[in-house]
Amino acid sequence: MAKKNIKPSLKNPLAPPEQIDFTIPGEVAGIAGGYEEVMQEGHDLIQRPIKSVQIGQIEKQHFKKRMTVWERIKVLTDSEPNVLFQNWGKNLDGASLVTGILNIDGRDVALYGHDFTVRAGSVDATNGQKLARLMKMAGEKGLPLIGMNDSAGAFVPAGVGGLDGYAEAFTALRKISGVVPSIMCMFGFNAGGGSYLPRQGSFVIQPEDTFFGLTGPGVVKSVLGEDITPEELGGPKVHSASGVTDLAVADETAALRTAVRLLSYLPDNNFSMSPFQETSDPLDRKTWEINTLLKKAFNSPTGFNTPFDVSIIIQQICDHGDYFEIQPTRAREAITAFGRLSGNVVGFVANNSAVASGQIDCDSAVKIARFVRFCNIYNIPLIFMEDTTGFLPGREQEARGIVQAGRTMLDSIVDVRTPRILLILRNAYGGAYASYNNYPTGADLVLALPTTRLAVMGPAGKEFVYKSELRKMRGSVPDMIKQGIQERVKAGMEGDEAKKDAEKEVAEWLKLQEAELNLRYEKELMNPKEGLALGSISSIVMPTDLRKGLGENLNFLLRHYQPSTWQDVQREFH
Numbered sequence: 001m002a003k004k005n006i007k008p009s010l011k012n013p014l015a016p017p018e019q020i021d022f023t024i025p026g027e028v029a030g031i032a033g034g035y036e037e038v039m040q041e042g043h044d045l046i047q048r049p050i051k052s053v054q055i056g057q058i059e060k061q062h063f064k065k066r067m068t069v070w071e072r073i074k075v076l077t078d079s080e081p082n083v084l085f086q087n088w089g090k091n092l093d094g095a096s097l098v099t100g101i102l103n104i105d106g107r108d109v110a111l112y113g114h115d116f117t118v119r120a121g122s123v124d125a126t127n128g129q130k131l132a133r134l135m136k137m138a139g140e141k142g143l144p145l146i147g148m149n150d151s152a153g154a155f156v157p158a159g160v161g162g163l164d165g166y167a168e169a170f171t172a173l174r175k176i177s178g179v180v181p182s183i184m185c186m187f188g189f190n191a192g193g194g195s196y197l198p199r200q201g202s203f204v205i206q207p208e209d210t211f212f213g214l215t216g217p218g219v220v221k222s223v224l225g226e227d228i229t230p231e232e233l234g235g236p237k238v239h240s241a242s243g244v245t246d247l248a249v250a251d252e253t254a255a256l257r258t259a260v261r262l263l264s265y266l267p268d269n270n271f272s273m274s275p276f277q278e279t280s281d282p283l284d285r286k287t288w289e290i291n292t293l294l295k296k297a298f299n300s301p302t303g304f305n306t307p308f309d310v311s312i313i314i315q316q317i318c319d320h321g322d323y324f325e326i327q328p329t330r331a332r333e334a335i336t337a338f339g340r341l342s343g344n345v346v347g348f349v350a351n352n353s354a355v356a357s358g359q360i361d362c363d364s365a366v367k368i369a370r371f372v373r374f375c376n377i378y379n380i381p382l383i384f385m386e387d388t389t390g391f392l393p394g395r396e397q398e399a400r401g402i403v404q405a406g407r408t409m410l411d412s413i414v415d416v417r418t419p420r421i422l423l424i425l426r427n428a429y430g431g432a433y434a435s436y437n438n439y440p441t442g443a444d445l446v447l448a449l450p451t452t453r454l455a456v457m458g459p460a461g462k463e464f465v466y467k468s469e470l471r472k473m474r475g476s477v478p479d480m481i482k483q484g485i486q487e488r489v490k491a492g493m494e495g496d497e498a499k500k501d502a503e504k505e506v507a508e509w510l511k512l513q514e515a516e517l518n519l520r521y522e523k524e525l526m527n528p529k530e531g532l533a534l535g536s537i538s539s540i541v542m543p544t545d546l547r548k549g550l551g552e553n554l555n556f557l558l559r560h561y562q563p564s565t566w567q568d569v570q571r572e573f574h
Helices: 034-051 055-063 069-076 125-141 160-176 193-199 217-224 230-234 236-242 252-263 288-298 311-317 362-377 395-400 402-414 430-434 459-465 467-475 477-490 495-524 529-534 543-559
Strands: 082-084 097-104 107-114 145-149 182-186 189-191 203-207 211-213 247-249 323-326 334-341 344-351 382-388 420-429 445-448 453-455
Touching: 069 097, 069 107, 069 145, 069 252, 097 125, 107 125, 125 160, 145 193, 145 252, 160 193, 182 193, 182 252, 189 193, 193 211, 203 236, 203 252, 211 230, 217 230, 230 236, 236 247, 247 252, 288 311, 288 543, 311 323, 311 334, 311 344, 311 382, 311 543, 334 362, 334 543, 344 362, 344 543, 362 382, 362 402, 382 430, 395 402, 420 430, 420 543, 445 543, 467 477, 467 495, 477 495
Parallel strands: 107 145, 145 182, 182 203, 189 211, 203 247, 344 382, 382 420, 420 445, 420 453
Antiparallel strands: 082 097, 097 107, 323 334, 334 344
């Protein structure tokens, strides 16, 4: 007798059949009637979104190393979800999208998630209405939103209804942008509307081995004849480099846990503050590590031109060194991060000289603008750390619109209403200084390290400040060479050799003279003295006192800040 193939199954064959008792304890047993029938029907409707899916569909999802929507919810919270708008549609087929309210760490959070085991998580008019209603509720009640996107897109048999569904969801999410923050997790393979919708959210988290984009590789192949993999077209590496994805992670579990961690830094809405968290890290803790970093950098052979990673400074300032960087792999010459200082959530915007001398290009300007705008809308105070030689010049940047990108950054900074502090670490030159949260652009406080080099121009400024001295010095070169040649010829040196030797000597002399002018320029003009004298800088702070200096001033500013709604709704993205 042939052996039967055993098919793997999630169902326990030894489990007893589920029996639901609708009798009241202590009630005398009787014949079941219409009441028991409708109770059974009601129970079945409640369970339908979870239990109507065939085991095979769940197995397919697991085979692709993906969780079901209900398993994802369990990662977000241990509490039972309050599922809203369970099933709509003629055949109760709206279960391909789950909507509800979760309790995450004591906070109510609106949630939606595509159920790929039901019609591949596709969207029709029913699902669009469900989603729009949830988003409207989130906006009205002031609840943050988490989206778990895992959808094949519009449900084709639904015709234009699927497009209407997405359009309704697009509109609803746009209307709550700037009212409540939203976190979008990308799972599986999403295209079309499944990509547009989540990018309307505040933050996008994308695990490896996932895709989202305008169209899939198949359409690209048929239209353009281009062979391309999903990873190359719309994977996390592509999207994190462009800024479409804010955070790339390893897998679904990491995405969900990252979402929970990110949520801990965010307020519920635009008229509340981020959660305060008590800390055992003393505010007056000396930041010796910052002092060590700067000492080793600036005492090195390259001196004050030595680059260093500013994230080390951010880490030392934050409570127990804990901070959360946004877009950590994109435009590394600028760092944007959430952290806590004395228990309060704060947004850090810092130039990172370890990458491209901290120069601001198109990507970093837009990165800064988006982050600053978000913090401004949601009442998160900002600490700017300046160390940049300016905006990146050149043909490529001009062609990409560096003027417009820089303007976008400047506009976002000028519009800030939340408490904000500028800390000048080292370089603060020209237009970059003028647009980077100084007193004229609205800073509440400007502090500076003794290492500050504040000037209209960097070292090249000596060409203008010492123009006459340099002209005289360089003008004397021909006569000095001529005199040097004559002296060498008299001493018996051949003509050509005498010329080369004289030119070398004069070149070295000129180099030394210009180096002396460089030092003079740095000592006379590239320092915080003029900034202090003019009131551009409030005070000098020592590297070991950064945590205390920033924390005490931030606490003062927050004591006198009252979150309030905008007169007009401010969207997170223009």
